[in-house]
Amino acid sequence: MHHEQPTSVAEAERIQEQLKQRLDLDTHLGTNPTLVAGVDVSYDKFSPRITAAAVVIDVTTREEVESAVVHGEVSFPYVPGLLAFREVPILLEALGTLGCRPEVVVCDGYGIAHPRRFGLACHLGVVTERPTFGVAKTPFVGTYDQPGRRRGDWSPLCDGDEVLGRVLRTQTDVKPVFVSAGHRTNLDEATSLTLDLSPRYRLPEVIRRADFLSREALRRSED
């Protein structure tokens, strides 16, 4: 699986605009998915080495079905708003290594709640032509009121009249997460699935596992 590698911020912004034209926010899952994947990337502090992990679980049984780990190197600097160019290449490799086809991919970051309405989840969704959405841990763009304190409570993440996502409480009295649609999913599905995937902790189980997997694999690969 290959992907365009921009060599400048200006070039990345052009590619981003091109990909955005393929974004589909009208279609949605329509039915409860069975196979759900979560992806994440870990970075080495002193080298360009990175490791990506993709974890697939069966939502009905909550059992892990499969996982994949891939090692690589960063090919683009971190620029707020252009995170996808840093992570999508290796995420494609990780997803391509899986033997199954997850019905939706949960990303560690934002979807359309992005400066130009095309965050990591949108980018990965368009490139893979798969349904995706994002679950972020910290605020990025948009304004919001603090949601209620109970699990399931949420408040809209907005920019003026535009609704960008939801600030969702996945655990009672625990800091909320920021959910936004990526590609071929809507906010209701993303919210519902995020809650289903977070029965015990703040973050969706697939994201937690992908985080642990990538972090440990990177650490173990150090010389």
Added chain:
DNA sequence: GCGACAG
């Protein structure tokens, strides 16, 4: 103009 800014 200056600072802030997913991971």
Added chain:
DNA sequence: ATCTTGTCGC
């Protein structure tokens, strides 16, 4: 993202 110990609470 990554660097990091203890500590408070269930």
